[in-house]
Amino acid sequence: MAFDYDKYLRPNKLPHIWCPGCGHGIVMKGLIRAIDTCGLKKEDTAIVSGIGCASRLPGYLDFCTLHTAHGRAAAFATGVKMARPEMNVILVGGDGDGTAIGGNHFIHACRRNINMTYIIMNNKIYGMTGGQFSPATPTGDKASTTVYGNPDPAFDIAKLAIGAGATFVARGTAFHANQIDKLIAEAIQHKGFSVVEILDDCPTTYGRRNKFKSVIEMMNHLKETTVPVKAAEKMSPEQLKGKVLTGVLYKEEKPEYTEEYAKVIQRAQAAK
Amino acid sequence: MENKLPTIEIIEKYCKGCYICVEFCPKQVLEIKGFVVSVKNLEACIKCMQCELRCPDFAIKVTA
Amino acid sequence: MAKKVAFLQGNEAAAQGALYAGCKFFAGYPITPSTEVAEVMSVELPKIGGKFIQMEDEIGAMAALLGGALTGAKALTSTSGPGLSLKQELIGYGCIAEIPCVIYNVMRGGPSTGMPTGPSQSDIMAAKWGTHGDHPAICLVPASVQEVYEETIRAFNLAEKYRTPVMIMPDEIVAHMRERIVFPEPGEIEVIDRTTPSVPPEQYKPYDTSFGDVPPLAAFGSGYKFHVTGLNKLPDGFPTTKAEYVQAEEERQVRKVEGNAADIMKWEEYLCEDAEIIVVAFGSTSRSARFAVDQARKQGIKAGLFRPITFWPFPEARLLELSKQVKAFISPEMNLGMCAGVIKGCIEGNAPILGIFRVDGEPINPDQIIDKMKEVK
Numbered sequence: 001m002a003f004d005y006d007k008y009l010r011p012n013k014l015p016h017i018w019c020p021g022c023g024h025g026i027v028m029k030g031l032i033r034a035i036d037t038c039g040l041k042k043e044d045t046a047i048v049s050g051i052g053c054a055s056r057l058p059g060y061l062d063f064c065t066l067h068t069a070h071g072r073a074a075a076f077a078t079g080v081k082m083a084r085p086e087m088n089v090i091l092v093g094g095d096g097d098g099t100a101i102g103g104n105h106f107i108h109a110c111r112r113n114i115n116m117t118y119i120i121m122n123n124k125i126y127g128m129t130g131g132q133f134s135p136a137t138p139t140g141d142k143a144s145t146t147v148y149g150n151p152d153p154a155f156d157i158a159k160l161a162i163g164a165g166a167t168f169v170a171r172g173t174a175f176h177a178n179q180i181d182k183l184i185a186e187a188i189q190h191k192g193f194s195v196v197e198i199l200d201d202c203p204t205t206y207g208r209r210n211k212f213k214s215v216i217e218m219m220n221h222l223k224e225t226t227v228p229v230k231a232a233e234k235m236s237p238e239q240l241k242g243k244v245l246t247g248v249l250y251k252e253e254k255p256e257y258t259e260e261y262a263k264v265i266q267r268a269q270a271a272k
Numbered sequence: 273m274e275n276k277l278p279t280i281e282i283i284e285k286y287c288k289g290c291y292i293c294v295e296f297c298p299k300q301v302l303e304i305k306g307f308v309v310s311v312k313n314l315e316a317c318i319k320c321m322q323c324e325l326r327c328p329d330f331a332i333k334v335t336a
Numbered sequence: 337m338a339k340k341v342a343f344l345q346g347n348e349a350a351a352q353g354a355l356y357a358g359c360k361f362f363a364g365y366p367i368t369p370s371t372e373v374a375e376v377m378s379v380e381l382p383k384i385g386g387k388f389i390q391m392e393d394e395i396g397a398m399a400a401l402l403g404g405a406l407t408g409a410k411a412l413t414s415t416s417g418p419g420l421s422l423k424q425e426l427i428g429y430g431c432i433a434e435i436p437c438v439i440y441n442v443m444r445g446g447p448s449t450g451m452p453t454g455p456s457q458s459d460i461m462a463a464k465w466g467t468h469g470d471h472p473a474i475c476l477v478p479a480s481v482q483e484v485y486e487e488t489i490r491a492f493n494l495a496e497k498y499r500t501p502v503m504i505m506p507d508e509i510v511a512h513m514r515e516r517i518v519f520p521e522p523g524e525i526e527v528i529d530r531t532t533p534s535v536p537p538e539q540y541k542p543y544d545t546s547f548g549d550v551p552p553l554a555a556f557g558s559g560y561k562f563h564v565t566g567l568n569k570l571p572d573g574f575p576t577t578k579a580e581y582v583q584a585e586e587e588r589q590v591r592k593v594e595g596n597a598a599d600i601m602k603w604e605e606y607l608c609e610d611a612e613i614i615v616v617a618f619g620s621t622s623r624s625a626r627f628a629v630d631q632a633r634k635q636g637i638k639a640g641l642f643r644p645i646t647f648w649p650f651p652e653a654r655l656l657e658l659s660k661q662v663k664a665f666i667s668p669e670m671n672l673g674m675c676a677g678v679i680k681g682c683i684e685g686n687a688p689i690l691g692i693f694r695v696d697g698e699p700i701n702p703d704q705i706i707d708k709m710k711e712v713k
Contacts, residue, residue, distance in 0.1 A: 002281075002324060002333040010563075013574075014286050014330055021290035025328025043537070043561045048403075051566075059563055059574060064556040066406065067565040068399065069429050075396035079403025079411075082387045083361050084557040087407075105399070108392035177325045203290075216295045261387065268382035 008032045008042075010062045017056055019127075021215030023174025023200040024054050027121050030172075030180025030198075031092070032061070037185040038088075045088040048077040050102055053128045053202075054094040054121040071102030074109040074118065081116055085258035088188070091118040095136035096126045099155050103135070110164035113192045114257035119184060120157055120195065123202035131205025142209040161195040162250045168194035169250040174201055175222035176246065186248065192256050199226065199244065278319050279335040284308045287331035293323035340519040346484045346511040347414070350440050350504070351376035353488030354412045356520070357527055359438075360386040361409035363400035365393055365419060368452045369508045370442040373414035394422035398439075402430055405437045406564065408532075408555030410492055414440040416508075417459055418449060420466065427501050428467030429566045431589065434543070434553070436495035436530055439503045440488070442511040443619075443670075445697055454697030455508035457619055458671035460678075463503045464648050470586055472593035474502045474600055475648040477618040481515035486525065487645065493528040494600060498592050499550050505647070507670060509620035509699060533560065542573045543585070549592040597649035604643040607633065611640025613709050614658055615666045616679055618644045621700050625668060628705035637709050652682035659686035664712040668692035668700045688712075 009032075018024045035045070045063045049055035051070035058065035064087075068076040073091045081089045098106050098120045109116065125143060126132040133143035135155045143150060161169045168190035170183040180198060187194035201207060201218040212218045229247040232240055280301070287308040294302045294309065299316040302309050302323060309331065319336040344352070351373050354362075362377040378388045387404065391397040397413050405411040415423060420441045430437055443459045445451030463475035474494050478487040484506055495502040533540045533552040537560045544551045551571075554560035567575035568582045576582065593600065607629055608614055617625035622643040632639040642658065644651060659665070664687050667676040676691045683689075690708050694700050 002335050005330055009330070015288070016329070018328065020288035021292060022328060025330065026326060029325075029328075029330070043559050044557060046556055059565070062561065064561045065563045066403070066556075067563065067567070068402075069425055069566055072395065072399040072426065075391060075399030076403040078389065078391070078396075079361075079363055079400030079405075080407055080556060081403075082363075082389050082400065083404035083407040083409045083411075087557045104392050105396050108396070215290050215292060219292065219296075261382075261389075265382040265385060268379070269385075272383050 003033060005029060005032050008035060008062055009060055013060045016060055018053060019204040021201065021203040021218070022053070023123070023198070024057065024121055026174045026177050027119065027180060027198050027200065028057050028060065030177065031090070031119060031184055033181035034184035034188060037181065038188045040088050040188070044086070045090065046077070046080050047090045047092065048073045048080065049091065050093045050097040052094040052097045052126070054092060055097055057092045071097055071100070072105060073097070074102060074105035077116055078109060078112070078114055081114055081258060082261070085115070089116040090188070091116060093120060094127070095120060095122040095124060095157065096134035099135045099157055099160065107160070107164035110161050110166040110193050110195065112257040113165060113167050113254050115191055115193070117184065117187045117194045117196065120197045121200045122157055122197050123200040123206060125202050125206040127202045127205050131209060144205070144209070157197045158195065158249050165193075166195045166250070167192035167252050167254050168248070170195070170248045171197045171199065171244070171246045173199040173222040173226055173246060175219045183248070190251065192254055277314055278317050280311050280314060280317065281333040281335070282309055282311065283331045286329045288329050290328065292326050292328065293332055296322045296326050298322070339521065342517050342519065343514055344481055344517045345372060345514050346481050346506050347372035347442070348376055349481045349485040349517055350414070350488045351380065352519070353485040354438070354492065355380055355384070356525065357410060357489045357492035358529070359410045359412045359492065360384070361401070361404035361411040362386070362388045362413065363391055363397045363404060363411070364413050364415070365391055365397045367394070367416045367419045369444055369511055370414040370416045370440065373440055377412065394419040395425060398423040398426040401437050402426060402433070402435050405435050406556050408558060410496065411437045412440060413437070414442070416442045416444050417446040417456075420459055420462055424462070424466040428469060428471060430501035431467070431471035432566055432568070433564050434499045434551075434589065435501070436499050436553070437501050438488070438491045438495050439501060441503055441505045443505055443507045445695065451697045453508070455620065455699060456670045456695065457507050457621065458674065458695065459505055460647055460671070461674050463505060470590055472498070472500050472590050473648040474498070474500065474593055475646070476502070476504045477644060477647045478504065478506050478510060479619050479622045479643065480510065481513065482517050483645070484510060485517055489525055489527065493526065496528045496530040497550070498596065499530060499553055500593065507619040537561065541571045543569060543571045545571060545588060549588050549595065594649060600646055601649055601651050602645040603651050603654070604641070604645060606641040606643065608640035608642060608658060610638055611661070612638040612663045613666060613712050614640045614642050614662050615668065615705060616642045616644070616655070616675060617668050618647060618675070621668050621670060624700050624702045625705055628702035628709070631702060632706055632709050639709055650678055650682070655679060655682050656684060656686070659683035662687050665689045666692065666705060666708050668705050668708075670694050670700065
C-alpha cells in the first residue's frame with residue numbers, strides 16, 4: 001500500500017527545488033515515515049534548518065517550520081527547545097551548513113545533550129552555491145574551488161558528533177532508502193541529542209566533477225562504499241578498507257539538558 | 273485475487289526524470305518517455321515498491 | 337506604603353526591568369561590560385520558571401533568543417560592541433522575520449576589542465545600519481540607572497507592540513554606575529504583550545497585513561503551525577521573489593517603525609525654550625551636559641540641553657524646529673562625531689554643529705562643554 005506522504009506535506013509546494021536525482025527527497029520521505037512511526041503531532045513539532053539545498057526541506061512539511069540563517073539551525077532550535085521542552089524539535093541541513101559555518105553550534109548542541117534530532121544530509125559539497133568544497137569533501141576531490149584537487153582533509157561527521165557528546169549517532173545513505181526512516185525514528189525516540197548523518201548524492205555539482213556518469217552510479221557508490229556496522233564486526237581490516245560504517249554507531253543514556261534545567265528551576269525555587 | 277495488478281500512479285508535474293525508479297525496478301516496468309517516467313509494462317510489476325520508496329520527487333504512488 | 341528602593345548598578349537595573357516587563361527567556365554570552373545582566377537573569381529567571389541559557393557564542397545567543405521568542409516568550413540578550421557586531425547577522429533575521437526581542441548592548445570602546453572596560457557611545461550607527469539591508473531600527477539610550485530600568489520595560493513594550501527587535505544601549509558609565517532606584521508597583525508601568533492571532537490555526541498567516549502593519553504573531557507550540565524564513569516572504573510566510581511583494585513587505589517593515597515614530601520617540605528638553613546654544617547629548621554625556629548648561633546659565637549663556645532617550649527613530653523634526661532658534665548646536669559624544677552627523681542630516685544647514693568627540697575612554701566633562709559654548713560666535 002502506498003504510504004500517504006500527502007498527509008504531512010504542505011499543499012501546493014511540490015515539485016521541490018532539488019535537482020533530478022538529488023537524494024534529499026529520499027531523505028525527506030524517510031523523515032516523514034519516521035515522524036509517522038513516532039506519531040508526532042504537527043503543531044507540537046518544530047522542524048528547523050539553516051541555509052542550503054537541504055535546508056529548504058522544512059518549507060515542504062506541514063509543521064512549525066523555521067528556516068533560519070546559514071549554520072544557525074542548532075542554536076535557533078536550542079532556543080525553541082529550551083523555551084518549550086514539550087515540543088519535538090527536529091533539525092535538518094547539509095554538511096557545509098552544519099559542520100562549517102554551523103560547526104560551533106553543532107558541537108555544543110551535542111555537548112548539551114539537548115533532546116533534539118539533527119539530520120545531516122551529507123552530499124560532500126555546497127550545492128546551492130554551485131559546488132564549492134565543504135568540510136566533508138574528501139581530500140583530492142574536485143569542486144568549483146578545488147579544481148586541482150581538494151587539499152583539505154574531511155570531517156567524519158558521525159565521529160565528530162560522538163566526540164562532541166551526542167548520545168545517539170547513526171549513519172545511513174540515500175541508497176538504503178528503507179533504513180532512513182528506521183534510523184530517524186530511533187533517533188527521535190532517543191532521549192538526548194541525536195544525530196543521523198545520511199550520505200547523500202549531489203549529481204549536479206559533485207557527481208559531474210568527480211567522474212560519476214549518472215545518478216545511478218552515485219547511488220551504487222553509496223552502496224558499495226558502506227558496510228552495516230553489524231556486518232563490519234565480522235570483517236577483516238583489509239575488507240573494511242575504504243568502507244564507511246552505517247547503522248546505529250553510538251548510543252548511550254545521559255542526563256538530558258532540558259530535564260537538567262528543570263532541576264535548576266526546582267533548586268532556585270527551593271532556595272527562594 | 274492474488275494476481276490483481278497494482279495501480280502505479282505517476283504525478284508527472286513532480287517527476288524530474290532522474291531514472292532512479294527505472295534503474296532500480298527489478299522488472300523493467302518503467303521507462304522515461306520525453307522527460308518524465310511512464311509505465312511500460314504493468315503486468316511485470318511485482319509490487320516491490322522500490323520505485324515509490326526511492327523516488328526523490330514524490331512522483332510515484334504504487335497501490336497494490 | 338513607601339515604594340521599594342535599592343542601590344543598583346545599571347546592568348542590574350536592566351535585568352530587573354526585564355523581569356518587570358515579563359521577560360521569561362534569556363540567551364547570552366559573557367562579555368564585558370554587560371555580563372552582570374546575564375548573571376542576574378541566571379539567578380532570577382529559574383525562580384519564576386523562566387529559562388536562562390548561556391550559549392556557545394554571540395551568534396548562537398542571538399539565534400537561541402529568536403527561537404525562544406518564537407515560542408511566545410519575552411526574550412532578552414545582553415552584549416557589548418564585539419558581540420553586537422556578531423549578533424548583527426541575526427538581528428537582521430529578527431527584523432525580516434519580525435520576531436520581538438530585546439538586545440541590551442553596553443557601549444564600550446571599539447572598533448574590534450577596543451577598550452573592553454572603557455566607556456563609549458560609538459555603537460549608535462551600528463544600531464541602525466549594522467545589519468545589511470533595509471530594516472526597521474529602534475534604539476533607546478538611557479542616562480541613569482532609573483532610566484535603564486524604565487527604558488528596558490519600554491524596550492520590551494516596543495518590541496512586542498511592533499513585532500521587531502529593539503536595542504537598548506547604555507554607555508559603559510551608565511551600565512556600571514550605581515544609583516538609587518525606586519521600583520514601580522506591579523501594574524504601575526504599562527506592560528504590553530504581543531498581539532496573538534484571533535483567527536483559527538487553519539486561517540492563520542504570520543504576515544497577514546489585513547490586520548495592519550504589525551500582523552499578529554502566533555507562538556510555536558500553541559496549536560498554530562506556520563513557516564518562518566529569513567528570505568523575503570509572502571503573507572503566508574513562504575519565500576517569494578515576486579517584485580511587488582518584496583517591495584511592499586520591505587516598505588511595511590520599515591514603515592511600522594518609521595510610521596509610528598511619534599509613539600516610539602522620546603526625548604527631554606531642558607531649558608531649550610529660549611536657548612541660543614543647544615547641547616545635544618545622550619547617555620552619561622547628557623549628565624555632564626546638564627551640569628554644563630546650569631553653569632553656563634549662571635554665566636549668562638543661554639544654553640539648553642536636548643537629550644534623545646530614543647536614539648532611533650531620531651527626533652529629526654524637533655531638531656529642525658530648534659535649529660531655527662539657535663546660534664549653534666554642541667554635540668559632545670564618546671565617538672568621532674556620529675551623533676553630530678545625524679543632527680547635520682536633519683537641520684538643513686540652519687546652524688553650525690560644534691563637536692566634542694572623545695574616544696580615549698574618558699568621559700566628557702562639563703568644562704569641555706562650557707569651553708565649547710564660549711567658541712560660539
